[in-house]
Amino acid sequence: MIRRLLCSLAAIGVVILATPSGGASAQDDSEELLRGNVRNEVEVDGEVDRVPVEGVQLTVLDATGAEVGVVTSDVEGRFELELPGPGDYTVRLDEGTLPDEVELRDEAQAELTVNVRPNERQTLNYFLGESLRQIQGRWDVLPQTIANGIKFGLIIAITAVGLSLIYGTTGLSNFGHGELVALGAVTAWWMNQSVGMHILLAAPIGVLAGAAAGFLVESGIWRPLRRSGTSLTSMMIVSIGAGLATRYLFLYTFGGRSRAYREYAVQSAVDIGPISLTKRDMVSMAICVVVLVGVALFLQRSRQGKAIRAVSDNPELSSATGINTNRVILLVWVAGGALAGLGGVLLGLDEQVRWNMGFTLLLLMFAAITVGGLGNPYGALAGALLIGLAVELWTWVFPGAVELKTTGALITLIIVLLVRPQGLLGRKERVG
């Protein structure tokens, strides 16, 4: 009955609600905005449950029929688009981008006209329902879930390797590492959208920004602090304070909204067996694999890489054998910053750029390097894949609680610490 009511509600057309804002994040600029949710209504135990639908593409046209923009619903089913000004807009939902098992409850919702007043944030909620086509079973989506987990795990890995190397060589748990990630993404976005470069040109600049920031903080902050004998705890709190300030500087300048890069934001997925990936996903996964293999080869084979491993092992002894410890640490910071910047750009491509994307990722990075064994770069890799899978598999095991998916990774972290405190690849060490 309730369900039928909801169906007819959806059939009336679009339900325009002034929903309370989703996150605790700041709602900034007072311009016109179009936003909303795409949700699938599923009946579980007689109750209607709304599951966010990701990747649904919406095209927005202005009154003259010119295209204003294209948005895609994110992992929480939300979409958001800045509008150039008040007026009438037509919103067209591309039914081809809907997942196979669902369709619009009402065909009329496929194309809607809305009127936007000055400074208004117009909310459109799309309700989807089960189609009469064959419903995809739980086990059928498992390969896709695993593929998503690996994709996310690779991005975590690329950012966490630097965090792990910094911890290994200096002993510092850098709580500002997330901001290096966000810096890469934000710089690339700025180059892409404000300066007008193609993303393929903007991305290396984002990576460079990460490397430059790594160089600056090491030579400007951490080296002087180490020289003055500041304890690791103090340095950790300094990184927290500096990270907090930087994060809110991003919010201050960049605003509270998710923003996409201009190119490759919308792509249709290619089916490979049971898995469907966009070209963008495949390219970024390939970049991650190549870079990670490169980092591993560098650590294993090159002189500098061996020096890094020696310093991680025993800084005093390696210093005594003639390794310039400070140079090695500087190298680690520059490389770690560049890797973090690259991870940020790739994450920005995958789920848009946000001011706090780095901090959200930071806990997962820490989970990854802790699960893998603190200070071991290969452990960070293994841990990152495990954490990426834990995040995605959470949504598979508990499809009704997608917004809790990071907790899957954090609970994994706590369980691993209980069972194997030194982490997967860590060395056993007696501490208390």
Added chain:
Amino acid sequence: MQWDLIFSNALYAAVAINAIGYALIAVGLNVHFGYTGLLNFGQAGFAAIGAYAVAVVVAQYDWSLWAAIPLIFVGGMLLGLLIGIPTLRLRADYLAIVTIAASEIIRLFLSSERFRWLFGGTDGLQGFTGDMQELNPFSGRFRVWAQSFGAYDLFMILVGWSIVALVSLLVYSLMRSPWGRVLRSIREDEDAARSLGKNVFSYKMQSLVVGGVIGALGGAVIAIGNRAAQPGNYSTTLTFFAYTILILGGVARVKGPIIGAMIFWFTITLVDNVLAEAVRTDSVPEWLPSWLQVTDSNFGQVKFIIAGSALALLVVFRPQGIFGDRREQVFDVR
């Protein structure tokens, strides 16, 4: 600029409910970090447990507020045990990572749609302070200088500061007791304490629980004083602010976190109000580049930037804060 309004507002913030709650949360952190050397980065989680322990049973299950108060203590204690058991035997950085993870897990659960029926989602819970409001002997509105405030606010300020005084007295006497001296000896040299036959794990656990309960009390005071429990108030930023407050006032000092909280709230409210007024009267500096310009939508972020920079700078240049003692080598915990 209406300077009298700005200053009276900032002075009010220094004694108002948020300053009280943050002071309590920082006092709890002082037990962990200042006296025992435990790097707890999940104090926001303890505060959230305290706030929701009261809010859930009163708003959703119609308990009396007074019957719910013991739950604050039980909640803080349970969370302390839950976090402490897997991590206190590990190195300090593990504790930092796991506590921050635990507080995020708590916040995510509290704000999740899935548990909206229990915790109220991102909107949180309201309407659990009826018993407290009935007890309020004051009525009408009050005005001191340019600042006006309600009767309930005045009542909660008096109740809140009484709690702060009681808790501070408790911490003061605990830290002068043999128990407190063991905590300090663990902070100074864990191995030495262990070689003297002290069960370091057990003492750390007791410290985690005591400080956690005080933090939970602080969270509950904020929720009751503001008449709402909202998950956004208990994010990791709260923990970082508590560290700023603690280090600003002076670590391992009873009055440190209290004076720290007052200065902290005075300063950030002052900055916030000055910027808001500057934006309103259109007197923002012209020379700033456009991407750094203060606008009505971003001036609120400046306080976070100041708080973060203050935390970093204090640790480097004045780790003992205003009232701290350099001989108390808190920052050498490993």
